[in-house]
Amino acid sequence: MxxxxxxxxxxxxxxxxxxxxxxxxxxxxxxxxxxxxAGNAYDYYDEAGILVHKYGPHIFHTNSKDVFDYLSKFTKWRNYQHRVLASVDGQLLPIPINLNTINTMYGLNLSSDELTEFFKERSEKKKEILTSEDVVINSVGRELYEKFFKGYTKKQWNLDPSELSASVIARIPTRTNKDDRYFTDTFQAMPLYGYTKMFEKMxxxxxxxxxxxxxxxxxxxxxxxxxxxxxxxxxxxxxxxxxxxxYRSIEFKFETLDQEKFQETGTVNYPNDYGFTRITEFKYLSGQKHHKTSVVYEFSKTDGDPYYPxxxxxxxxxxxxxxxxxxxxxxxxxxxxxxxxxxxxxxxxxxxxxxxxxxxxxxxxxxxxxxxxxxxxxxxxxxxxx
Missing domain, CATH: 3.40.50.720 (NAD(P)-binding Rossmann-like Domain)
Incomplete structure (x- = not known):
């Protein structure tokens, strides 16, 4: 019993x-x-001996000291702040959109205050913010919406942002400073020996x-x-x-490459090109040193394991x-x-x-x-x- x-x-x-x-x-x-x-956080060493996440990248971040302290009973941590680039018009640009994104994209040298005005001039103010499209257009205007968000959201959800709740894109902020971290939470770290080891102790x-x-x-x-x-x-x-x-599901395509590094940061998003949404290189997440590298391509799909409500x-x-x-x-x-x-x-x-x-x-x-x-x-x- x-x-x-x-x-x-x-x-x-x-x-x-x-x-x-x-x-x-x-x-x-x-x-x-x-x-x-370990559920979807399950990780393991692939044939090359590289620690990979079977169900796509899981980056731990939280503002809750209680949650962080609780999990710290079962793991040591490796400090890690995730950074993401988006492939737009042949350039790799930081996302969330920030001061560096706009200055690099347009060849400008704006200050934070000037960027605020830049967004204000391009934004289309909405009386009601009901959809994900409303969130972005109200904040930064239609051009940036179409370059960074529309295509990615369509691939991810198989829906136009105008058909999705505002909560989806509201998760991704727009910044007027140079902070290019994907998350700004107080605690950002990866389990030192991986998620599976943490669950085993738990x-x-x-x-x-x-x-x-x-x-x-x-x-x-x-x-x-x-x-x-x-x-x-x-x-x-x-x-x-x-x-x-x-639900939306995901198909993962893993590759191990005979080179030390594949891309410039942990994850690169592809909002407008290719069938996949993003590529993640796992050695950035784990800090592992290895003469080879493993990456995963993510293809969103309708059928399969339920991932995203x-x-x-x-x-x-x-x-x-x-x-x-x-x-x-x-x-x-x-x-x-x-x-x-x-x-x-x-x-x-x-x-x-x-x-x-x-x-x-x-x-x-x-x-x-x-x-x-x-x-x-x-x-x-x-x-x-x-």
Whole structure:
């Protein structure tokens, strides 16, 4: 008899397994369909001996000291600040768009104040910001929108930015300084020995049992458990009762090259050319020294493993139907990107898992107090009858 069965060994499931086992001394079974732990953050050494990310680049960044301190229990860190270039009109230009981007692109020497005016002159002010197209055009105008965002978004989502929620492109800021880092979070680092090693330490506890290559539905009724934590697709849990929630998937093409370096930075985006969205070179991420280098090309597609929930109003309404079913479930928790149909970063999933653990613990304390009070009342009644 397990106290908890957890479906999915990615960030959400593994954080909850670790907290429940280590802090609450619960017996936990964690299950995954894949043949490995760590979910989409899984990394491994390829045939050349280069550390690569099987499901595309995962760059850790957060403003939460609590999240960073928690993960630091299981890994040392390598300081790393990710930088991205975009291939536009034959030039490699920093993105997010910043002062260096504009000065290089147009052969100018603007100051920060002058760049603010530059954007203001080109922006098309919108009364309402409803779509991703609105976000960019309202901020920097149509030309930069078409050069940097329109094509990339179309490839990534198979939708025009005018068909996507404003939240998609709002994740990518526009800067008027020379800060060319992709992220500006307080904590930016990579697990020193990789994500998989971090997960191995996280799940290294005698109360945690792991089953891989297993669909949890195949063992329902076979293995006893008290409560369920589900981190998979919420529509799949309910057998697609209201239809499938739409996702974008990715096809990864890996290459190992007999050269020390392939490109000028960790990731290069291709908004307008080729069928792929971006190329990432893994040695930038890991800091590994090697006479060869490995890269991955990403091709967005409709079919395949679900990676990105598609943020459109009709999809949000469909998710709400499943959410209502989830809220009616007893002793069942839905956690993570797929289970809550949210486009979360890794640190946000960790924060959600830690918050869920607190909720579970608070509920158990409250239930224990109710039971104790009930026993006291019963005992006092027994005494009054003597």
């Amino acid at each position: 397990y106290d908890y069965m957890i479906v999915g060994a990615g960030f959400a499931g593994s954080v909850l397994a670790e907290r429940l086992a280590r802090v609450e001394n619960k017996k936990v079974l964690i299950i995954d369909k894949r043949n490995h732990i 799940l290294d506890h005698p109360n945690i049992h792991i089953m891989l290559n297993t669909d949890y539905k195949d063992i329902l009724g076979v293995i006893a458990y008290k409560k369920l934590i589900y981190t998979g697709p919420i529509d799949e849990y309910f057998d697609f009762r209201f239809g499938k929630l739409p 598609i943020p459109r109003p009709e999809n949000a309404l469909l998710y709400k139907k499943y959410q209502q079913l989830a809220l009616q479930m007893e002793n069942t928790y839905f956690v993570g990107r797929l289970a809550t149909y949210k486009y979360y970063n890794m640190d946000q999933v960790v924060a959600q898992a830690l918050a869920t653990f607190k909720q579970i613990r608070d509920n158990e304390i409250a239930n224990a107090n109710i039971l104790a009070n009930h026993k006291m009342i019963l005992n006092s009644k027994d005494l009054s009858e003597i």
